[in-house]
Amino acid sequence: MTKQKIVIAMLAMFVSGILLSACNQEDIGETDAGDDAEIDVVTSFYPMYEFTQQIAGERANVSLMVSGGDDAHHYEPSAQDVAEVNDADVFVYSSEEMEFWAESLLDTVENDDLIVARAADGMDVFDSDHYDEEDEHDHEYESEDSVIISGENHHYHTGEMIELTADLESDVEYDDWHWYTRDDSDSEWEMVSGQGSNTFSYEAGNHDFEVKAALYDDDHDVYAESEPFEIDIDNHDDDHDHDDDGHDREDEDDHSHEDNGHDHESDTIELSGLSEHYHSGDVVSLEAILHSDVEYDDWHWYKRYDHNDEWEMISGQDSHYFDYETSRESFEVKAVLYDDDHEAYAESEAVQVEIDDHDDTDPHIWLDPIYAQEQVNTIRDALIEADPDGEDIYTENAEEFNTELQELHEEYEAAFEGAENRTFVVQHQAFGYIENRYDLEQISIGGLSTEVEPSPSRIAEIGDLVEETGAPVIYYQSGANSDIAQTVATETGTETAVLHDLESLPEELAEGDLGYIDVMRDNLEALQLSIQ
Known part of the structure; x- marks a missing residue:
């Protein structure tokens, strides 16, 4: 977030020279209402764009900031984006949990008259941490x-x-x-x-x-x-060796290792596979790489929560691979390789495993047709505030769209009523609101983060759950790499299918002039492969 803030601030220095050219931007996600438009509205990503477009009709120019295959979570606004928001009457986004960059963008924008619609405001959103x-x-x-x-x-x-x-x-x-x-x-x-x-x-x-x-x-x-x-851990005076396998635990715990005659100053352990951050329940998968050829294979991994803590060995981590399920607290981890004399031969530098749960809130609110209606109402109110003369139009359009959303909700309710199997398996944990609204159970191969790939042990665990529950389909998101879903499907003899999280509108759907309601009906049809 800090990096983004710096980048956006630097870009903002050029805003004054771009303002006039920004209005000439041609974007797939832009509706030009022409002379009838009273206000200009910039929206963050696809659901916010469509909701706003449905409400505004021909009375506003509505543009989409994050389009195509861009990641709405980690998007970095351009100078032209900053210019457009500076020139807009309304900016619409869902929440900081979804658009991590929105807060920095708004801190940079110099538009005192800008009306900001945070569509998730006032919602009773729940903590959907899978773990x-x-x-x-x-x-x-x-x-x-x-x-x-x-x-x-x-x-x-x-x-x-x-x-x-x-x-x-x-x-x-x-x-x-x-x-x-x-x-x-x-x-x-x-x-x-x-x-x-x-x-x-x-x-x-x-x-x-x-x-x-x-x-x-x-x-x-x-x-x-x-x-x-x-x-109860009782080490008495630590005058004798309590370790059955011969390790010197004092050395292991404080890691003040001596070389004991080994000439291995050039031997270093590098840890690879670290992600920028993780969510609670994600699996941290690291590999310790030794830059020399030795026969030692006695590996241990250690963690501590801050520099004032002692290093503690992590049970069950005894190879050069580290496969560890996170909880809610960030920590440091390091790897140590022991020689045949049970002395530390080499160890890695400590790396920080950063847990960033963004308040542990599932951001995919728009996938719940009831919550979507609340988001529509929030956007409606922002448009009315910016353009009071258009209140009747905005109110009527919002009511019509909310009627469609309510009908969609009732279709979901009817489809799942009486279903005996209420479990579905997904690659990415994006459907917690559907799970909660319709009394289903979402089993996620990965967590909320799309950056962290599940470990082999997590994939194996999901395979066992698929066999236990009899789930016939493994779902993956449109536009996402389906390799993990396909791996689980192959190992369990199941099929794969697409569920749309609507973080962006898939190109094939956009070409078919399909929108939110259509895609949500596609999701319903796909879910009925499992919910029966």
């Missing part, structure tokens, strides 16, 4: 079964393996187990990656913590869970 149930772990469930944890020791030493077993008092067929840890009762529960059975195998770190187990049913709701169990 909320697992991360927060604040469940309500009807089962009276209790989970008992056994195998605990009185205390553990750093580096010692903690081996626990979760047993359910009754006999059920569910086997979808998850384990969670937290530092204390004031901390959030974090799901432990790689612990997918009723047994818990975890290497003790430096600090006490709590652990609990949860069993999920076939609907992926919590069936039963254990009470929190405290793990």
Whole structure:
């Protein structure tokens, strides 16, 4: 965001010389109402453009800023964009969670009379983080079964393996187990990656913590869970080696490694695969690359939340690949390669894994026909404020379009009424509002971020869920790379189909003169392949 702000500010220096030429821009997403137009409106991306166009009719010139295949999330406004907004009467966008750049743009624009319509204002939007149930772990469930944890020791030493077993008092067929840890009762529960059975195998770190187990049913709701169990780490005076495998844990934890006679000053570990940022629940997939040829393969990965924390080894990460599901907090990670004497041979520089949830809000509000009506009303009010004489036109047009949106909503309700299978599998987690509105279940291969590809283990997990639920179709977004969806479909013997998230209007639909209502009906038809 800072980089964008600087770029936009620099571009704004040239605005005065561009204002006259900006009006000559020819854009696919522009409607010229000619002499009848009373106001000029700039919209951010496709749904905002169509909603505004439906309301304005011939009374406004409506232009589209993000067109074609541009990414509405990470778009960088040009000098001409700044000029157009400077010259406009109204700017329409959805929310900062969708258009990350909108705030910087508006800070740069020098138009005191500009009316800004943030179409998501006043909505009761929900946190659609796919991993909320697992991360927060604040469940309500009807089962009276209790989970008992056994195998605990009185205390553990750093580096010692903690081996626990979760047993359910009754006999059920569910086997979808998850384990969670937290530092204390004031901390959030974090799901432990790689612990997918009723047994818990975890290497003790430096600090006490709590652990609990949860069993999920076939609907992926919590069936039963254990009470929190405290793990006591007692290292006494650290006068002896508590590590069964011979590692010097003091060296591992503070990483003040000595070379111990090895001449490997040129050996460096480079971490590749890091994304600019992640959302909670995304999987961080990194590779540690050693720039020399050695036979050592004893890898360990460590994390810490800030420079004042000690490094803690991450259990289950014992190869040069790092495959880790994020929670809500940013952290640093580094890789260490040990030699045959269990001494650190080389280690990487620490890299920052940045968690940016943008308030954990799913931005795809326009995909809910009810919320879309509220967005239409917000845009209508902004146009009326800019052009009071056009109030009757804007009001009438908005009412007509909202009637179409209500009919669309009723079509969705009727189509899904009585459906027994209410689960659908998507490549990108963009359909949470449809899921919530119509009581469906969206299983997402990836998270809200389109930048982070799911890990092989996540793809395998989705494959298992597809087989469990019997989902017949894997959906991917129009314009997106479908390789991941195709991989899951091939491995599970299912088909692939397109769902439109409408972040942009696909070229083939634009050429067919199809709009929002048409595309949403296409989505409904596609969803009915799964929702039956």
